Amino acid sequence: MATLEIDALNKSYGSLQALRDMSFAVRAGEIFGFVGSNGAGKSTTMRITLGVLAADSGQVRWDGAPIDHETRRRIGYMPEERGLYPRMKVADQLVYLARLHGMDAARARESMEHWTQVLGIEERRGDEVLKLSLGNQQRVQLAAALVHEPDILVLDEPFSGLDPVAVDVMSGVLREQADRGVPVVFSSHQLELVERISDRVGIVRAGSIVATGAIDELRRTEETRWRVVGPPASRWAGGIPGVRVVADDDGTSLVEAGPGAAADTDQALLAAALAVGPVREFAVVRPTLTELYRDVVTADTQTEAVPA
Amino acid sequence: MSELRPLGTSATIRLVAGREIRTRILSKAFLLLTGVFVVAVVLGGLVFKLVGSDPDPVAIGVLPDASGVSQQISDTGKAVGVDVKVTDVPDAATARSDLRDGTLDAVVVSTSPTLAVEVHEEVDDQGKALLGSLAQQLALAGAVTDLGGDPATVAQTVATAAPDVTVLDPKEPRDGGQIAAGYIAGILLFITLMNAGQLVAQGVVEEKSSRVVELLLATVRPWQLMAGKVLGIGAVGLLQLVAIVGAGAASVVGFGLLDSTSLDIGTAALWALVWFVIGFTSYALALAALASLVSRQEDIGSVTGPVIAFMVVPYVIAVSVAPWDPDNPLVKVLSFVPFASPLVMPVRIALGTAAAWENLVAIALSLALLPVLVWFAGRVYSGAVLHAGGRLSIKQALRGQ
Structure with a gap:
């Protein structure tokens, strides 16, 4: 399977080091969510991938070979700064972009018709882009990234400014593309959304990836926590080895077992709780992406965007 | 793919x-x-x-008293480079009405003792040049006759006289x-x-x-x-x-x-x-x-x-x-x-x-x-x-x- 590899990219703007050894890989058919605070280096990485910006060092490879101009034609790109010809009609614009990427005229028209249909803007084909609502402009922008049937998708914040219905359409399209075998890289600040649709996630801080992996891998922590709705934990948790009470508040308790705890600690906990009183809920609590992100990103904010 | x-x-x-x-x-x-x-x-x-096409010829009427001068008007026109059309007019009343409606630009009333001309409002530059030249010729002819000479010979000599010009720096033809x-x-x-x-x-x-x-x-x-x-x-x-x-x-x-x-x-x-x-x-x-x-x-x-x-x-x-x-x-x-x-x-x-x-x-x-x-x-x-x-x-x- 072909892989998009971002390998040790470095980039400085004057004295500001935007990327330090930025590395990650996206396999074909995978949706990779790219998260990080503003200025962490997401857009810079994407722009270098598309060749609109040159890296100081490092390499972007596709299928083992350094990415070149011909390969870049086969990338679908949605830049952070949205951009289309304001006074050009939607249909003309999409056909033009498809042809610039190497499609013949008939195929380009067909593809334009397909994508405007899928994205629900078929009524707008004859309108100038500047007459469209922002949400519809965004759909045209996505159509512009898809119209040449790219082999790779690089989308910088494709969900920003979309209404919930459009978000669903957009996520559906990304999943379809991934199923077609396209590696999809997208950035977003909507972490619940990233968590929901990504196969893998990369968290970036100050120009480097600080955590990467499948959501489940990232959420797997050394400590395991349970949330118990029932009798207060202080009355039943004390006797189980390796367990401590994190919170105990008005019938809802949070208990945590350290790395050394026995495998059946959960059964012991449940039995202990039931022995004291009725248990209404008993569930493992995994950190959400939002919590992971906060942990990772705020771990050492001082190092962020420090002049090199 | x-x-x-x-x-x-x-x-x-x-x-x-x-x-x-x-x-x-x-x-x-x-x-x-x-x-x-x-x-x-x-x-x-x-x-x-x-605008740029040739201007209308100057129309000059001649009353019977001055009819002898018709040919001379045409010749003078050629000499001074003015396109001229000479017509005989039977009487002063016709002449005036033709002047008023613009059929004629000027009417020669008599040639003696001097050239007498009637116009409607004014005579244009071409007409002035023509009539001025004509008046001078008539005056000259009168003087030549008085001195016993032949006005025709003198007129001939005058017409053919031209300066001998040496061009130092020919102008580009434009x-x-x-x-x-x-x-x-x-x-x-x-x-x-x-x-x-x-x-x-x-x-x-x-x-x-x-x-x-x-x-x-x-x-x-x-x-x-x-x-x-x-x-x-x-x-x-x-x-x-x-x-x-x-x-x-x-x-x-x-x-x-x-x-x-x-x-x-x-x-x-x-x-x-x-x-x-x-x-x-x-x-x-x-x-x-x-x-x-x-x-x-x-x-x-x-x-x-x-x-x-x-x-x-x-x-x-x-x-x-x-x-x-x-x-x-x-x-x-x-x-x-x-x-x-x-x-x-x-x-x-x-x-x-x-x-x-x-x-x-x-x-x-x-x-x-x-x-x-x-x-x-x-x-x-x-x-x-x-x-x-x-x-x-x-x-x-x-x-x-």
Whole structure:
């Protein structure tokens, strides 16, 4: 399977080091969510991938070979700064972009018709882009990234400014593309959304990836926590080895077992709780992406965007 | 997986140029400007035809008392170069009514003792020259007769007397047609070059300010984008000029305006088109590079202003000095200087005062500068076109920041 590899990219703007050894890989058919605070280096990485910006060092490879101009034609790109010809009609614009990427005229028209249909803007084909609502402009922008049937998708914040219905359409399209075998890289600040649709996630801080992996891998922590709705934990948790009470508040308790705890600690906990009183809920609590992100990103904010 | 074929450089440039052509040619501004110009040159030709054609002959009536002078009036007309028509008028009443309704310009009432003439309101300059000369001849004939001589012999001698003129510095042959063509060539090239150049600058900034350039440059190289834009807008500008020059040449030939001039309309029109192509390429490259330094439409003026100010100087000299003094050293020098020659040389050619070698040398000089311009514009444009925000300096753009 072909892989998009971002390998040790470095980039400085004057004295500001935007990327330090930025590395990650996206396999074909995978949706990779790219998260990080503003200025962490997401857009810079994407722009270098598309060749609109040159890296100081490092390499972007596709299928083992350094990415070149011909390969870049086969990338679908949605830049952070949205951009289309304001006074050009939607249909003309999409056909033009498809042809610039190497499609013949008939195929380009067909593809334009397909994508405007899928994205629900078929009524707008004859309108100038500047007459469209922002949400519809965004759909045209996505159509512009898809119209040449790219082999790779690089989308910088494709969900920003979309209404919930459009978000669903957009996520559906990304999943379809991934199923077609396209590696999809997208950035977003909507972490619940990233968590929901990504196969893998990369968290970036100050120009480097600080955590990467499948959501489940990232959420797997050394400590395991349970949330118990029932009798207060202080009355039943004390006797189980390796367990401590994190919170105990008005019938809802949070208990945590350290790395050394026995495998059946959960059964012991449940039995202990039931022995004291009725248990209404008993569930493992995994950190959400939002919590992971906060942990990772705020771990050492001082190092962020420090002049090199 | 996808159906993309590698797109060659020329195919890419053609696509970019094609978009420019389609967008510009259908724009109201283009259609309006071209239409106005075509109508103006055709109407200009028509007006020239009506106003510039031979004036009506001076109609002079002769009363019976003065009938002996009819032949002499015709002869004098020929001598002073005035087209004259002489008619006999039976009586003073008819003469006055003909004067009032404009059938006659003047009536000779009697020739003795002096020439007596009646006019309606006034007599025009041609009539004055004719009648003045006639009066002098009559006075001279009277004096010659009084002295016992033969007025006819004297008249003959006087008519054939002419000064013996030695020309030290023969004047270039120039006529009204050539001067008009020189003016039109100068004005037309200035306006079409300025218009097309500004379209290039606006196009570059439009792509920058709308940020579409980032999307384009993910698949097209910067110089291909610039080349396509320059070629597309150049083609549209050339088409516009061909329409205007074609309409102008057709109306000049159609109205028969060429009869009275030595203007070589074919040569003048052809070289005007050639010089447009050369001038447009030079200015478009310079303006594309300069426009890429700014990011907002409001800032275009700050980069195009100096270029247009630079165009105005040779233009003003070309249309204000050249038609009257084509050998002026400033005119001659400017017609060889790249960037100035497209505005000056076509005027000299239309005036018929540029030698073929001069034209070819000027073309060679302008073409020699083009590779440097292409390099410079390509570097500045590539370095600056993705830079959003404040204005860049040329130095920053060359460093590729």
